[in-house]
Amino acid sequence: MEWLIISLAILLVLILGGVGYVIDKGRKVKRLTDKPEVAPRLDKKSDRGSTPDGTGTATKTRPGTKATGTKPTSKPGTKPATKTTGKPTSTKPTSTKPSTTKPGTKPTPTKPPTTPTPPVTDSAASTTADEATVDGTTVDETTANEATVDGTTVDETTTADPAATNAVDDSSTIEVPDSPAGINDTIAPPEPELEAEPEPEPEPELDTPPSTVGRMGRLRDRLARSNSAFGRGLLAVISKDEMTEDDWEDLEDSLLQADVGVAAATHIVEQLRTKSMVEGARSSEQIKALLAAELTEALGADWDRSLTTNRDDGPAVVMVVGVNGTGKTTTCGKLARVLVGDGNTVLMGAADTFRAAAADQLATWGERVGVDVVRGPEGADPASVAFDAVKAGKAQGIDTVLVDTAGRLHTKSGLMDELGKVKRVIEKQGPVDETLLVLDATTGQNGLVQARVFTDVVDVTGVVLTKLDGSAKGGIVIAVQNELGVPVKYVGIGEGKDDLAPFVPEEFVDGLLQTGS
Numbered sequence: 010m011e012w013l014i015i016s017l018a019i020l021l022v023l024i025l026g027g028v029g030y031v032i033d034k035g036r037k038v039k040r041l042t043d044k045p046e047v048a049p050r051l052d053k054k055s056d057r058g059s060t061p062d063g064t065g066t067a068t069k070t071r072p073g074t075k076a077t078g079t080k081p082t083s084k085p086g087t088k089p090a091t092k093t094t095g096k097p098t099s100t101k102p103t104s105t106k107p108s109t110t111k112p113g114t115k116p117t118p119t120k121p122p123t124t125p126t127p128p129v130t131d132s133a134a135s136t137t138a139d140e141a142t143v144d145g146t147t148v149d150e151t152t153a154n155e156a157t158v159d160g161t162t163v164d165e166t167t168t169a170d171p172a173a174t175n176a177v178d179d180s181s182t183i184e185v186p187d188s189p190a191g192i193n194d195t196i197a198p199p200e201p202e203l204e205a206e207p208e209p210e211p212e213p214e215l216d217t218p219p220s221t222v223g224r225m226g227r228l229r230d231r232l233a234r235s236n237s238a239f240g241r242g243l244l245a246v247i248s249k250d251e252m253t254e255d256d257w258e259d260l261e262d263s264l265l266q267a268d269v270g271v272a273a274a275t276h277i278v279e280q281l282r283t284k285s286m287v288e289g290a291r292s293s294e295q296i297k298a299l300l301a302a303e304l305t306e307a308l309g310a311d312w313d314r315s316l317t318t319n320r321d322d323g324p325a326v327v328m329v330v331g332v333n334g335t336g337k338t339t340t341c342g343k344l345a346r347v348l349v350g351d352g353n354t355v356l357m358g359a360a361d362t363f364r365a366a367a368a369d370q371l372a373t374w375g376e377r378v379g380v381d382v383v384r385g386p387e388g389a390d391p392a393s394v395a396f397d398a399v400k401a402g403k404a405q406g407i408d409t410v411l412v413d414t415a416g417r418l419h420t421k422s423g424l425m426d427e428l429g430k431v432k433r434v435i436e437k438q439g440p441v442d443e444t445l446l447v448l449d450a451t452t453g454q455n456g457l458v459q460a461r462v463f464t465d466v467v468d469v470t471g472v473v474l475t476k477l478d479g480s481a482k483g484g485i486v487i488a489v490q491n492e493l494g495v496p497v498k499y500v501g502i503g504e505g506k507d508d509l510a511p512f513v514p515e516e517f518v519d520g521l522l523q524t525g526s
């Protein structure tokens with residue numbers, strides 16, 4: 010009996026042992042078969058990681074976040090390890106979406122590829138830790154990391170969700186190279202194309218204006234053509250064999266028609282009659298010679314027609330004034346050429362701020378001979394422009410500053426006062442050496458009325474008689490001088506750039522009577 014009990018006990022132990030072994034085996038088998046079940050849980054978590062906002066997934070693909078050393082897969086769609094270390098080849102410089110950050114975490118600021126960003130591994134690690142928390146279950150860090158590094162899971166996610174794949178790709182684009190050298194290799198900005206050195210503009214060829222010496226003589230034919238009626242009328246009268254009383258009267262009429270003026274015409278005829286009688290001149294050639302001498306005398310052969318063009322203590326200042334359209338600006342331009350041709354340095358001041366084109370016109374004239382123009386904005390105070398021009402001329406050691414002024418009607422007292430102001434303001438810099446009144450020869454006696462008003466306001470030192478080439482009334486020169494008591498210093502005999510000549514009475518008369526031909 011005792012033996013039987015012992016045998017049963019042994020049998021029981023054996024049975025229990027066998028059962029235990031089987032159970033244990035079964036558990037092991039179960040554990041083995043249960044392991045894949047973990048994956049769905051982790052997959053689920055991975056899915057959550059790529060939640061609708063698309064964040065998290067990209068971070069998970071980063072091999073840099075590996076904690077267990079599990080081999081990353083190299084399936085398509087996953088980023089090769091080299092990319093996480095910032096290797097340049099697949100970096101997409103355009104894709105720096107902050108969507109690669111997890112909700113609640115600070116979005117990675119979008120930065121240009123060259124801007125260093127925080128190390129990816131740190132960010133990824135913290136993301137992994139966050140996941141462990143977000144999961145809501147107690148997941149040890151290793152499991153969390155496993156989830157992170159489970160290439161299969163990630164691959165499934167990225168394959169299933171193209172957007173997530175993009176996110177993965179995008180995430181890699183914000184990764185920075187390990188070294189500055191890497192940066193340079195990858196995203197060095199394209200070499201800026203060196204701009205071709207601009208060809209230096211060729212120096213404009215400057216004109217060399219011809220000397221003014223004998224210029225009027227060279228232009229005598231043009232003067233003769235214009236005044237041919239005047240000249241022919243005079244010659245026709247004096248070509249008679251013997252001058253009668255009527256002939257002397259006809260001669261006086263011819264002078265009056267040429268705008269010589271009554272007093273001057275009467276004086277000229279009286280002088281001529283007397284001299285021809287005294288000298289016994291009878292032939293037309295003799296009378297013609299006497300007439301030429303008389304006209305030259307009337308033109309004031311002794312007048313000082315020189316222009317002050319430089320001074321020791323600063324630039325000579327020449328102001329150009331007159332009514333609208335007489336040719337002031339043109340005269341300034343031509344005069345600049347004359348002065349340059351005579352060896353002076355010149356600066357022009359565009360004080361005609363009323364007519365915008367005047368300054369441009371002046372600049373064009375200046376460019377041809379290398380003369381600068383000081384100008385102000387349209388409508389600027391002409392006095393201040395004139396002041397600035399003279400100041401600049403002084404600073405630059407210029408010989409002559411030419412100041413063009415706006416045309417103004419002599420009847421407008423406000424405008425005439427303005428002219429007085431311009432002169433006074435210039436005088437704060439130094440004296441105005443010359444005030445040239447520009448008169449249009451074709452306006453005849455009306456020009457004299459204008460001239461009188463101008464001389465009252467500004468001290469006119471000389472007259473420029475323009476458009477003499479288009480006038481049959483060359484006698485105006487005599488009238489102007491007699492009326493104003495100031496000499497005609499220059500005459501305009503055409504629109505050409507060098508058609509301004511210093512006035513020389515002998516040559517004027519020569520052109521008129523064709524005595525030299």
Ligand SMILES: Nc1nc2c(ncn2[C@@H]2O[C@H](COP(=O)(O)OP(=O)(O)OP(=O)(O)O)[C@@H](O)[C@H]2O)c(=O)[nH]1
Nearest residue numbers: 333334335336337338339416475476501502503504
């Ligand atoms: N035929 C001829 N035309 C001239 C002469 N001088 C000037 N002109 C012309 O006269 C016109 C007026 O000349 P501008 O110099 O513009 O006259 P301006 O006095 O400055 O004019 P405003 O500024 O409006 O007062 C232009 O067409 C010139 O070419 C000249 O001696 N002969």
